[in-house]
Amino acid sequence: xxxxxxxxxxxxxxxxxxxxxxxxxxxxxxxxxxxxxxxxxxxxxxxxxxxxxxxxxxxxxxxxxxxxxxxxxxxxxxxxxxxxxxxxxxxxxxxxxxxxxxxxxxxxxxxxxxxxxxxxxxxxxxxxxxxxxxxxxxxxxxxxxxxxxxxxxxxxxxxxxxxxxxxxxxxxxxxxxxxxxxxxxxxxxxxxxxxxxxxxxxxxxxxxxxxxxxxxxxxxxxxxxxxxxxxxxxxxxxxxxxxxxxxxxxxxxxxxxxxxxxxxxxxxxxxxxxxxxxxxxxxxxxxxxxxxxxxxxxxxxxxxxxxxxxxxxxxxxxxxxxxxxxxxxxxxxxxxxxxxxxxxxxxxxxxxxxxxxxxxxxxxxxxxxxxxxxxxxxxxxxxxxxxxxxxxxxxxxxxxxxxxxxxxxxxxxxxxxxxxxxxxxxxxxxxxxxxxxxxxxxxxxxxxxxxxxxxxx
Amino acid sequence: xxxxxxxxxxxxxxxxxxxxxxxxxxxxxxxxxxxxxxxxxxxxxxxxxxxxxxxxxxxxxxxxxxxxxxxxxxxxxxxxxxxxxxxxxxxxxxxxxxxxxxxxxxxxxxxxxxxxxxxxxxxxxxxxxxxxxxxxxxxxxxxxxxxxxxxxxxxxxxxxxxxxxxxxxxxxxxxxxxxxxxxxxxxxxxxxxxxxxxxxxxxxxxxxxxxxxxxxxxxxxxxxxxxxxxxxxxxxxxxxxxxxxxxxxxxxxxxxxxxxxxxxxxxxxxxxxxxxxxxxxxxxxxxxxxxxxxxxxxxxxxxxxxxxxxxxxxxxxxxxxxxxxxxxxxxxxxxxxxxxxxxxxxxxxxxxxxxxxxxxxxxxxxxxxxxxxxxxxxxxxxxxxxxxxxxxxxxxxxxxxxxxxxxxxxxxxxxxxxxxxxxxxxxxxxxxxxxxxxxxxxxxxxxxxxxxxxxxx
Numbered sequence: 001x002x003x004x005x006x007x008x009x010x011x012x013x014x015x016x017x018x019x020x021x022x023x024x025x026x027x028x029x030x031x032x033x034x035x036x037x038x039x040x041x042x043x044x045x046x047x048x049x050x051x052x053x054x055x056x057x058x059x060x061x062x063x064x065x066x067x068x069x070x071x072x073x074x075x076x077x078x079x080x081x082x083x084x085x086x087x088x089x090x091x092x093x094x095x096x097x098x099x100x101x102x103x104x105x106x107x108x109x110x111x112x113x114x115x116x117x118x119x120x121x122x123x124x125x126x127x128x129x130x131x132x133x134x135x136x137x138x139x140x141x142x143x144x145x146x147x148x149x150x151x152x153x154x155x156x157x158x159x160x161x162x163x164x165x166x167x168x169x170x171x172x173x174x175x176x177x178x179x180x181x182x183x184x185x186x187x188x189x190x191x192x193x194x195x196x197x198x199x200x201x202x203x204x205x206x207x208x209x210x211x212x213x214x215x216x217x218x219x220x221x222x223x224x225x226x227x228x229x230x231x232x233x234x235x236x237x238x239x240x241x242x243x244x245x246x247x248x249x250x251x252x253x254x255x256x257x258x259x260x261x262x263x264x265x266x267x268x269x270x271x272x273x274x275x276x277x278x279x280x281x282x283x284x285x286x287x288x289x290x291x292x293x294x295x296x297x298x299x300x301x302x303x304x305x306x307x308x309x310x311x312x313x314x315x316x317x318x319x320x321x322x323x324x325x326x327x328x329x330x331x332x333x334x335x336x337x338x339x340x341x342x343x344x345x346x347x348x349x350x351x352x353x354x355x356x357x358x359x360x361x362x363x364x365x366x367x368x369x370x371x372x373x374x375x376x377x378x379x380x381x382x383x384x385x386x387x388x389x390x391x392x393x394x395x396x397x398x399x400x401x402x403x404x405x406x407x408x409x410x411x412x413x414x415x416x417x418x419x420x421x422x423x424x425x426x427x428x429x430x431x432x433x434x435x436x437x438x439x440x441x442x443x444x445x446x447x448x449x450x451x452x453x454x455x456x457x
Numbered sequence: 458x459x460x461x462x463x464x465x466x467x468x469x470x471x472x473x474x475x476x477x478x479x480x481x482x483x484x485x486x487x488x489x490x491x492x493x494x495x496x497x498x499x500x501x502x503x504x505x506x507x508x509x510x511x512x513x514x515x516x517x518x519x520x521x522x523x524x525x526x527x528x529x530x531x532x533x534x535x536x537x538x539x540x541x542x543x544x545x546x547x548x549x550x551x552x553x554x555x556x557x558x559x560x561x562x563x564x565x566x567x568x569x570x571x572x573x574x575x576x577x578x579x580x581x582x583x584x585x586x587x588x589x590x591x592x593x594x595x596x597x598x599x600x601x602x603x604x605x606x607x608x609x610x611x612x613x614x615x616x617x618x619x620x621x622x623x624x625x626x627x628x629x630x631x632x633x634x635x636x637x638x639x640x641x642x643x644x645x646x647x648x649x650x651x652x653x654x655x656x657x658x659x660x661x662x663x664x665x666x667x668x669x670x671x672x673x674x675x676x677x678x679x680x681x682x683x684x685x686x687x688x689x690x691x692x693x694x695x696x697x698x699x700x701x702x703x704x705x706x707x708x709x710x711x712x713x714x715x716x717x718x719x720x721x722x723x724x725x726x727x728x729x730x731x732x733x734x735x736x737x738x739x740x741x742x743x744x745x746x747x748x749x750x751x752x753x754x755x756x757x758x759x760x761x762x763x764x765x766x767x768x769x770x771x772x773x774x775x776x777x778x779x780x781x782x783x784x785x786x787x788x789x790x791x792x793x794x795x796x797x798x799x800x801x802x803x804x805x806x807x808x809x810x811x812x813x814x815x816x817x818x819x820x821x822x823x824x825x826x827x828x829x830x831x832x833x834x835x836x837x838x839x840x841x842x843x844x845x846x847x848x849x850x851x852x853x854x855x856x857x858x859x860x861x862x863x864x865x866x867x868x869x870x871x872x873x874x875x876x877x878x879x880x881x882x883x884x885x886x887x888x889x890x891x892x893x894x895x896x897x898x899x900x901x902x903x904x905x906x907x908x909x910x911x912x913x914x
Contacts, residue, residue, distance in 0.1 A: 027662050031682050155647070162648045169626050169643070169685075186626070186643060190612070191619045205484050223710075225488050226703040228626075228685065245702055246683040249709075253680075256713050257797060263720070264793035265786055272803040273794060278815060282822040285790050289827060292786050294834070296779035297842060303775045304843045310774060317767060317774050318760045321897050322753035324778060328785075329722055329749050329890055333742050336721035337730060340714060346729040358735060365739040370746060377751070385754060386761045433786055440778050 009040055013047060022054040030059055034066030041071070049078035061090030068271065069102040076107055085114035092166055093119070094139035094247070097126040126241075134218040135211035137251060138232045138241030143171040147181060147199030151192050158186070166244050170229045173202045178238040180231055182206060208233050211240060216255045219248035220345050259343060262428035263336065265292065292433050298441045299324075306448035312457040315389040316447070319398050323447055326370065327405040327439040334359050334413030335435050339427045342417060352418050359414040360407075367406035371399040397447070397454045404450070405443040412438060466497055470504060479511040487516055491523030498528070506535035518547030525728060526559040533564055542571040549623055550576070551596035551704070554583040583698075591675040592668035594708060595689045595698030600628040604638060604656030608649050615643070623701050627686045630659045635695040637688055639663060665690050668697060673712045676705035677802050716800060719885040720793065722749065749890055755898045756781075763905035769914040772846040776855050777901070783827065784862040784900040785893040791816050791870030792892050796884045799874060809875050816871040817864075824863035828856040854904070854911045861907070862900040869895060 012021045025033055033055070041048045052075060055063055064087050067075065076084060088096060088111065096115070100108050100123065112120060122140055129135025143165050145154050154171070162168045171189070173182040182202035192201055208231045209218040222230040222243060230248070232241045254270070261268040265288035269276055303310065303320075310316055338355065341347040347355060378395040413435050417427035451457060469478045482490055490512070498505045509532060512520055521544050524532065533541060545553060545568065553572070557565050557580065569577060579597055586592025600622050602611050611628070619625045628646070630639040639659035649658055665688045666675040679687040679700060687705070689698045711727070718725040722745035726733055760767065760777075767773055795812065798804040804812060835852040870892050874884035908914060 029662060029664060029682060159648050162644055168647070186647070187619055190625070190643070191616050205486060207486060223703070223706050225486060228702075245685075245706075246680070249680045249702075249706060252706075253709075253801075257801075259717075260793055260797050264789045266790050266794065272801075273798040274804055274808060274811065274815075278818045278822070281815070281819050285787075285819065286823055286826055289783060289786055289790075289823060290830060293779060293783050293827060293831065296782050297834075297839070299778035299782075300775045300839065300843045303778070304772070307771055307774075307844070311768070311771055314764055314768055315761070317764075317777075318757045320774075320777060321756035321760070321781060321901065322750060324781065325753050325756075325894065325897065326746060326750050328893075329746055330742075332721045332890070333723050333746075336717055337723065340717050341730040344710075344714075344729075347731055351731060354731065358731075358738070361735045362738045362742065365735070366743055366746060369743055370750060373747060374750065377754075382754070382757065386757045387764070433789070436785070437782065440782065444778065 005036065006039065009036060010043070013040070013044060013051075018054060021051065025051065025054055026056070026059075030062035031066055033059070033063045037063070038067065038071050041074075048075055052079075053083070057086055057090055061087050065091060065095045065099070068275075072099060073103060073107055076103075076110065081110075081114050084110065088115050089119065092139055092141055093122045093126055094137065094141075094166075096123050097136075100127065101131075129211055132215050133211060134209045134213040134215055134232050134243060135241070137215050137218070137247050138211075138243045139166050139247075140241045141166045142229070142231075142239070142242040143168050144174045144178075144239065145171050145184065145198050146175070147173055147197065147202070149198045150194060151189050151196050151198070151201070152194035154184075154189055154198050155194075158189075166242070167229050170227070170242075172231055172239055172242070173198055174239050178240075180206060180208065180233055180237055180239040183231065206231065208237075209243065210235070215251050216343070217345065218243055219251040219255075222248040223252065255343070258426075259339065259428045262426065263339075263433075265289070265433040288433065292437060295437045296440075298437075299444055302441060302444045302448065306444075306451075309448055309451055309455075309457045313389075313394070313451065313455060315387045315394060316397070316451055318386050320444070320447070322374075323398070323401055323405060323443045324440045326402065327409045327443040328436040330363070330366065330406050330409035331413035331435040331439045334362075334410045335417055338414045338417045342421055342427050349418060349422055352415075355414055355418065356411065359410045363407045363410035366410070367403040370406060371402045374402055375399040393455055397451045400450050400454070401443065401447045404446045405439070408442050408446070409435070409439045412442075462493065463496065466493060467500070470497070470501060470508075475511060478508065482508065482511055483513070483516075487519035488523055490516070490520045494520070495524065495528050498531075505532055509536075510540070514543055514547055518544050522548060522552045522556070525732075529556065530560060530564055533560075533567065538567075538571050541567065545572050546576065549596055549598055550579045550583055551594065551598075551623075553580050554593075557584060558588075586668060589672050590668060591666045591670040591672055591689050591700060592698070594672045594675070594704050595668075595700045596623050596704075597698045598623045599686070599688075599696070599699040600625050601631045601635075601696065602628050602641065602655050603632070604630055604654065604659070606655045607651060608646050608653050608655070608658070609651035611641070611646055611655050612651075615646075623699070624686050627684070627699075629688055629696055629699070630655055631696050635697075637663060637665065637690055637694055637696040640688065663688065665694075666700065667692070672708050673800070674802065675700055676708040676712075679705040680709065712800070715883075716796065716885045719883065720796075720890075722746070722890040745890065749894060752894045753897075755894075756901055759898060759901045759905065763901075763908075766905055766908055766912075766914045770846075770851070770908065770912060772844045772851060773854070773904070773908055775843050777904070779831075780855070780858055780862060780900045780904055781897045783859065784866045784896040787820075787823065787863050788866035788870035788892040788896045791819075791867045792874055795871050795874045799878055799884050806875060806879055809872075812871055812875065813868065816867045820864045820867035823867070824860040827863060828859045831859055832856045850912055854908045857907050857911070858900065858904045861903045862896070865899050865903070866892070866896045869899075 012024060037048055037051050100111055141164060143158055143161060158168050169186045171184050172180060174180055182204040184198055184202045188201050207225060211232055211234055222245060229242045229244045231239055232243060234240050258268045267284040269280060269284055375395050378390050383390045416435060420427045420429060469481060494505055494508055557568055598621060600615055600618060615625050626643045628641050631637055639661040641655055641659045645658050664682060668689055668691055686699045686701045688696055689700060691697050715725045724741040726737060726741055832852050835847055840847045873892060877884045877886060
């Protein structure tokens with residue numbers, strides 16, 4: 001929050017001017033209020049429940065869902081059963097379900113105790129869907145209309161139920177068995193004559209998701225078509241929920257950050273960087289560093305097994321970093337491209353052959369280009385800058401190794417994420433660090449093998 | 458598209474059954490139609506304009522904006538001036554502006570010639586905003602209301618103008634000088650008594666963007682507050698446009714893919730992987746590979762300048778890949794974390810000290826842990842697997858180097874993206890490949906320097 005707002009809050013808090021505090025908070029957006037309250041709690045540990053109680057019932061629930069897990073847990077601990085029940089009754093079912101999934105068992109018990117039986121039933125419906133599925137991110141609070149309704153009746157119905165629904169801008173048309181027949185937007189209803197029926201106006205080419213669909217795929221579909229909401233149906237095409245655009249955006253952002261983390265060899269955390277304790281950052285990074293350091297034993301083994309060759313021609317060691325670096329970069333280029341394309345749904349497993357062929361052709365062009373460049377550089381610049389021991393045979397060794405390494409790196413870089421996807425693993429785990437380790441090992445092996453042949457050592 | 462739909466299209470095309478083709482296309486979503494038409498064009502090069510002409514005027518414009526630049530250019534070339542004018546008149550101004558920015562000069566000339574003077578004026582307004590600004594992604598087609606209007610009047614106004622507006626779900630309240638006073642959602646209008654005035658109902662705590670704001674920041678603000686649209690104002694707080702959620706999502710996705718590309722040392726392309734020619738992929742990758750290979754000269758220089766030390770103790774070469782790899786991984790962890798946090802707006806430049814301090818503490822924990830692990834591993838496993846030449850002093854050399862390298866990698870990894878941001882460069886250019894090269898060079902230098910002291914070589 002801005003300095004001014006923080007100071008204002010602090011001043012009013014110190015004056016104990018609750019009326020002014022209430023008015024101050026009333027003016028703000030719930031997202032900002034949540035940010036302010038969390039930040040102010042750090043300065044004034046006891047302020048959270050007091051300030052929270054100043055919010056209107058509706059605003060309170062909106063603010064509540066913006067808190068991170070720890071803050072929410074602390075607040076629940078400070079609220080009375082009655083206050084908790086009030087907040088919960090104002091929350092959307094999907095938000096309540098998300099909250100329950102984050103809280104420890106004793107808090108969950110208190111939450112469920114303070115939820116009305118009807119609400120509990122709806123929340124439980126959502127909780128039964130597996131993590132990461134469309135069912136787990138949908139809400140059951142949608143507007144459903146019947147074909148026979150006139151536009152006037154539909155608008156009256158929307159007016160009546162609007163406040164309990166997550167969106168009224170897309171309304172779904174179902175029959176008495178909840179079978180999804182079509183949808184109609186609020187825009188169409190607003191701009192059509194009141195006597196027309198919903199059945200006449202509805203769009204019946206429906207794009208929907210199944211409850212078991214992967215949540216990322218659902219989010220991508222919604223954004224691909226620029227929808228504000230996507231209906232989720234069961235195996236009999238009965239409407240069971242909707243995913244709204246704001247939730248889809250959250251899913252995409254979470255999945256993106258996960259991909260970035262995995263590529264950086266970090267266990268993903270959901271807390272913003274500055275709020276993450278050093279201990280947590282350490283724990284999210286060290287296992288990967290240890291694992292990758294351990295796997296480097298293989299590169300060590302290769303070098304030590306070729307120690308004689310290396311002693312015979314020490315100049316070879318000069319090019320080890322370059323070969324490993326270039327191999328690693330080639331591998332990252334292919335693997336990150338394939339990982340992102342898979343993630344965006346641009347490529348499918350059935351495209352494997354096409355992809356490998358493409359990478360093969362790119363590898364051909366890149367490897368020849370790099371090898372020629374390196375050969376010329378070695379015979380000119382490197383002989384001056386690095387070592388007078390560089391001769392045509394050494395340059396040839398390095399260039400041939402480059403060609404083989406680039407081919408290996410690009411092919412493996414593209415193939416491993418596809419293989420991971422085939423095995424139903426996250427393709428991102430095959431990202432740069434792992435591929436780099438593999439490519440490092442391979443490039444060293446190729447290097448010394450080529451050297452033995454070309455240089456006869 | 459699915460096999461069945463492709464086959465159906467093919468069959469109807471071969472039968473020349475235009476009526477059936479028209480009906481077939483009528484049933485589909487514009488996004489899908491665009492995909493089908495592009496894909497079918499590959500099989501039947503002349504099909505595009507014919508199929509396009511079967512679409513209704515409104516559908517045609519919606520399909521048109523989904524085409525990639527090349528397809529759009531080919532289609533424009535095949536359309537008559539009258540057909541082009543019709544499509545353009547149905548397009549939203551921001552889409553038309555985007556199209557113009559993508560087309561070559563001669564096509565732009567034809568587009569502008571076939572646009573009505575009024576439309577041209579609006580499009581030109583959008584074109585004058587610099588690339589990457591809020592102005593460049595906004596549209597001027599919003600609903601504006603006046604405070605004095607009753608709900609009934611406001612709804613009547615919306616009904617009248619709705620079809621030409623990009624969204625009617627958030628309406629903006631302005632005075633006669635276009636000064637932005639507040640906003641009101643369609644939901645509020647629908648659920649309020651018709652005699653209330655807009656002024657009574659509007660929300661006056663407005664979150665808005667300036668035309669010159671960075672487009673990514675604007676998109677992040679919109680999604681942070683779960684808005685469907687965000688108003689864009691000029692320096693006098695006069696409303697000049699809105700950014701809608703679908704455009705915000707596009708911006709976030711483009712920026713994300715750019716970050717991924719840059720981290721993979723690839724020049725970003727906007728075309729899906731499978732549609733990108735090998736030549737284009739090659740061109741987007743080879744400059745970075747060449748550049749990074751060239752910079753590897755530094756690592757080579759360091760090794761060659763310590764060649765005597767290396768000859769005296771060949772076993773040192775065994776740990777070069779591990780040291781470089783661990784340094785690179787540590788650097789990526791920090792740099793990717795900082796790059797993403799900057800990108801998400803979680804950290805600001807003013808947090809630099811906090812961040813460096815945090816990375817320093819993480820580096821301390823990681824380096825000690827890695828060094829101890831490596832020391833033990835070297836004195837046990839490595840002596841068996843790698844070389845009998847490993848003694849306490851060699852293990853000490855490697856462990857001390859690890860500590861220094863990890864500190865260097867983590868600090869530089871965190872600092873460089875912040876520096877780039879300070880210099881108004883994209884922090885992502887400081888991503889792994891560059892930091893790896895720098896860390897490689899540093900780690901080798903540290904390694905041999907430590908070796909000289911510890912081993913006395």
